């Protein structure tokens with residue numbers, strides 16, 4: 465392992481590896497990425513793989529739209545097939561409040577150039593006849609939304625970055641960060657010390673702990689989220705379907721398995737990722753009502769991961785104003801996989817050229833929490 469590097473990235477999920485890839489593409493390959501466990505062992509490898517551009521906050525729409533351009537070209541650009549499938553996202557509205565919110569969101573999303581529409585109950589039933597939509601009022605549908613395999617995406621970025629000279633050290637934990645005169649001087653790992661002037665905090669559910677190592681109190685908290693995968697069936701479900709009212713999301717993988725999950729408002733912040741019987745019981749009882757073909761399907765595997773939440777459920781992409789050259793891409797609040805290409809690209813540009821060039825991310829700074837902010841509403 466190198467004992468000196470221009471940049472040390474902490475975290476080998478999709479954010480860290482995307483940032484490493486784009487740093488190398490921008491000419492900075494003197495980079496060491498350290499990962500406490502194996503690549504994509506954190507939230508990335510535990511996520512639903514959904515890629516959606518339908519958000520209530522404009523910044524999320526912009527980052528997701530930019531990311532979709534990269535996901536579309538991923539195989540050409542990065543050299544890895546990632547099971548990318550643009551089957552759309554279908555968001556179901558059941559209440560008048562949801563209808564009003566969807567109308568507002570769709571018009572904002574359209575003003576950003578997104579191809580998204582509202583469908584009536586009849587239109588939705590006709591297009592998706594295998595679902596039980598009773599009680600649904602309208603649906604928002606964006607055909608260019610989709611999903612991909614998060615492991616392949618992470619490995620793709622990692623391998624491409626390595627080919628350009630980035631060093632990746634798995635099973636290597638950041639234990640402390642040495643700071644002198646408000647500058648980072650080194651990251652001390654479980655396998656040795658790396659001298660560096662620039663650190664990227666891409667530690668997902670542990671972003672707050674990494675901040676504390678440098679004396680920064682970052683406003684993120686982690687919450688368990690559970691998910692399971694069923695045995696495969698013939699392909700029937702193109703879109704990833706979400707109901708905020710009934711608290712679920714579901715998609716079918718390219719291999720035919722169904723992946724689904726729900727939020728849990730009773731979760732307390734922490735790092736526990738033990739799956740619970742309650743989740744399994746609630747989900748398996750709830751889902752066949754909406755998707756009758758799931759009635760007798762068997763669950764293959766059930767697991768949990770962390771949502772690293774920020775106060776407004778939008779990511780924090782910033783450079784500390786207290787510690788020189790301490791960057792962070794954290795607090796993704798359950799949608800960091802889909803935003804990673806645009807985030808990695810912008811962060812790498814910031815480090816390489818002094819400012820993000822591809823997309824304006826100034827709204828995602830830590831400063832916003834001092835001046836008032838609006839919360840992203842489209843979160844399961």
Ligand SMILES: Cc1cc2nc3c(=O)[nH]c(=O)nc-3n(C[C@H](O)[C@H](O)[C@H](O)COP(=O)(O)OP(=O)(O)OC[C@H]3O[C@@H](n4cnc5c(N)ncnc54)[C@H](O)[C@@H]3O)c2cc1C
Nearest residue numbers: 475477479500506507508511512514638668769800801802
């Ligand atoms: C159940 C579930 C479903 C989800 N579904 C979706 C979805 O459909 N679409 C979507 O976009 N997002 C989804 N998400 C959110 C998504 O998984 C995350 O936002 C995203 O993966 C964050 O990536 P990351 O690289 O920032 O963090 P992570 O993938 O968590 O990577 C951080 C890495 O840092 C490492 N690390 C931590 N501490 C240290 C240390 N001290 N030293 C070295 N390494 C360290 C960890 O081991 C980890 O591998 C979901 C999340 C969950 C839990």
